[in-house]
Amino acid sequence: MTQRYLFVFAQVHEEFRIPELLSIAELNGIEITFPCPLGELDLARPFMVLGLENDEAARLLARRCILIKSICEFYARGRTYAEVHEENRKNASKWEQYIENTTFKFDVSAYNHSIPQRRQRDIVESFSYMALLGKIEMKDPQVTFVCLEEYIDKHGTTRHKHEGDGKCREIFFGRLIEEGSARSLVKKFDVKKRSYYGNTSMEAEISLLMANQTLASPGKLIYDPFIGTGSMAYTTAHFGAWVFGSDIDGRQMRGKDPPYGVRAGAKRLGRKKPLSVPASRPVQPRPDDQPYVPPTKPYELSALATDLVVLARYMLKPGGRLVFFLPTVTEEYEEVDIHTMLCEGMEVVANSLQNFGSWGRRLITIKKTTTSRFPAPVFEPQGGSEENNAENGHVPAHKDFRTKYFQGFKKDVT
Amino acid sequence: MVRLITHNLLACHAKGCTSNNFPLQFKDVAIEIREAEFNPDFLRGFLARLEWGALVDAARQLGDTSLPPEVPDMLDDDFLKSLHHVLLEIHVEEGAMICPNCQHVYAISNGIPNMLLAEHEIG
Numbered sequence: 250m251t252q253r254y255l256f257v258f259a260q261v262h263e264e265f266r267i268p269e270l271l272s273i274a275e276l277n278g279i280e281i282t283f284p285c286p287l288g289e290l291d292l293a294r295p296f297m298v299l300g301l302e303n304d305e306a307a308r309l310l311a312r313r314c315i316l317i318k319s320i321c322e323f324y325a326r327g328r329t330y331a332e333v334h335e336e337n338r339k340n341a342s343k344w345e346q347y348i349e350n351t352t353f354k355f356d357v358s359a360y361n362h363s364i365p366q367r368r369q370r371d372i373v374e375s376f377s378y379m380a381l382l383g384k385i386e387m388k389d390p391q392v393t394f395v396c397l398e399e400y401i402d403k404h405g406t407t408r409h410k411h412e413g414d415g416k417c418r419e420i421f422f423g424r425l426i427e428e429g430s431a432r433s434l435v436k437k438f439d440v441k442k443r444s445y446y447g448n449t450s451m452e453a454e455i456s457l458l459m460a461n462q463t464l465a466s467p468g469k470l471i472y473d474p475f476i477g478t479g480s481m482a483y484t485t486a487h488f489g490a491w492v493f494g495s496d497i498d499g500r501q502m503r504g505k506d507p508p509y510g511v512r513a514g515a516k517r518l519g520r521k522k523p524l525s526v527p528a529s530r531p532v533q534p535r536p537d538d539q540p541y542v543p544p545t546k547p548y549e550l551s552a553l554a555t556d557l558v559v560l561a562r563y564m565l566k567p568g569g570r571l572v573f574f575l576p577t578v579t580e581e582y583e584e585v586d587i588h589t590m591l592c593e594g595m596e597v598v599a600n601s602l603q604n605f606g607s608w609g610r611r612l613i614t615i616k617k618t619t620t621s622r623f624p625a626p627v628f629e630p631q632g633g634s635e636e637n638n639a640e641n642g643h644v645p646a647h648k649d650f651r652t653k654y655f656q657g658f659k660k661d662v663t
Numbered sequence: 664m665v666r667l668i669t670h671n672l673l674a675c676h677a678k679g680c681t682s683n684n685f686p687l688q689f690k691d692v693a694i695e696i697r698e699a700e701f702n703p704d705f706l707r708g709f710l711a712r713l714e715w716g717a718l719v720d721a722a723r724q725l726g727d728t729s730l731p732p733e734v735p736d737m738l739d740d741d742f743l744k745s746l747h748h749v750l751l752e753i754h755v756e757e758g759a760m761i762c763p764n765c766q767h768v769y770a771i772s773n774g775i776p777n778m779l780l781a782e783h784e785i786g
């Protein structure tokens with residue numbers, strides 16, 4: 250039988266919450282019951298009441314999801330305290346066991362608001378009908394009752410600290426099961442604290458979210474084909490996976506000067522303009538004993554994405570995942586863009602936008618749904634995606650992303 | 664890091680080199696043994712993905728003869744321990760891997776193989 254739990258999410262990366270939750274649930278074999286179809290969930294709200302088998306499931310989720318602040322056993326919700334108390338009384342069987350011999354405290358707080366101390370005390374008082382007999386203990390109580398008020402986001406308007414106090418959208422009440430402990434990893438992996446990093450490292454939070462999408466855990470092998478200075482290697486290895494990687498530019502992973510910035514696009518071997526005379530002789534090792542670094546040319550984004558999916562289908566085990574960030578032009582993006590890169594046996598399971606305004610990047614998670622074996626793909630030097638694009642006639646908006654980025658996303662540049 | 668698990672995934676990709684381009688042969692190697700955590704589930708899961716003959720052969724080139732020529736029917740602990748050692752604990756730090764077909768030399772330095780091709784070698 251499932252029980253209801255109150256999920257409190259961190260106020261960042263809204264579109265990443267449900268995909269992360271589903272990933273960690275899949276990793277642990279946990280089933281989550283949602284109150285409505287996933288597409289209808291209101292992601293702007295930080296609280297969600299979801300069904301889980303038991304407290305243990307809640308603990309596992311709270312220990313691994315970066316975006317979970319806490320999970321409580323759900324007792325009541327309502328637009329007014331009268332409604333909350335009415336439901337809470339009905340659910341007395343859930344909290345009766347804490348009436349005697351249990352130390353406790355109340356945590357009263359609000360989202361998008363700060364409740365004055367006086368009213369906080371009044372709120373706690375209003376629960377006195379629960380007639381809790383145990384000692385109040387602010388430090389390490391046996392149970393913590395949590396009361397949360399949700400206010401509408403006033404979008405940057407300045408107002409007095411306690412203005413509109415009490416005019417909340419909804420109130421939630423429950424008992425704390427587990428504080429989200431994975432969020433502290435964000436600090437731990439903060440790139441500034443790492444002794445060894447280059448300028449292509451990803452922010453810690455994002456790379457942890459990405460690691461969770463890969464289902465990194467002991468007994469998994471993860472390949473980062475564009476490993477750079479290895480922030481993904483760090484986070485996925487932290488969760489117990491084996492990691493290996495490759496990079497077209499060995500200087501970064503060998504700890505030499507990172508040669509270029511975050512905006513550098515993907516490269517492929519070759520020259521932008523072919524030499525008029527083919528270089529047919531092997532190049533002699535240079536006298537300074539530096540390894541030969543071949544010339545590279547830009548790798549057009551939609552071709553790269555298509556190639557990546559085909560390569561992943563070859564390398565992954567059935568059920569395995571390909572996870573990557575795809576930069577997109579906000580105004581031009583359409584959902585079908587993602588489908589232009591798919592091939593038989595590879596399906597999108599998550600697509601979350603991190604919005605930077607005129608552009609953004611999408612964390613795409615693709616699952617290998619086939620058990621068939623496929624031959625190693627062969628990539629044409631010009632980019633293998635052409636037939637694919639032509640086949641369904643759709644040109645994705647991320648095509649030539651870099652060019653668009655540097656043109657400032659002006660529409661009619663010829 | 665060139666562990667044998669990585670080596671088992673690498674083939675020569677020089678222009679026109681499409682057959683007999685696997686497994687790459689080790690040459691002049693310096694190896695190091697580093698202990699890794701034993702995970703039998705991982706090994707069982709990964710077994711299907713391995714080119715067994717290539718692995719046995721590579722291990723022999725590095726002086727380890729603990730693996731049987733065929734995957735045994737019974738995956739007992741002794742076998743899994745040998746497999747674990749061969750796949751994950753032997754690190755090739757220096758040396759080269761050579762394509763059995765076109766003789767292309769992929770150098771290994773500081774444990775990192777250089778798989779990049781020069782201009783005249785790309786397909």
Ligand SMILES: C[S@@+](CC[C@H](N)C(=O)[O-])C[C@H]1O[C@@H](n2cnc3c(N)ncnc32)[C@H](O)[C@@H]1O
Nearest residue numbers: 449450475476477479480481496497498515516
């Ligand atoms: C944004 S960084 C990667 C960040 C890295 N995944 C991490 O977790 O820190 C992009 C890297 O891709 C590499 N790269 C670009 N084109 C490549 C290609 N065709 N094959 C392999 N690596 C490539 C670049 O040299 C650069 O180090």
Ligand SMILES: [Zn+2]
Nearest residue numbers: 675680762765
């Ligand atoms: Zn070859």
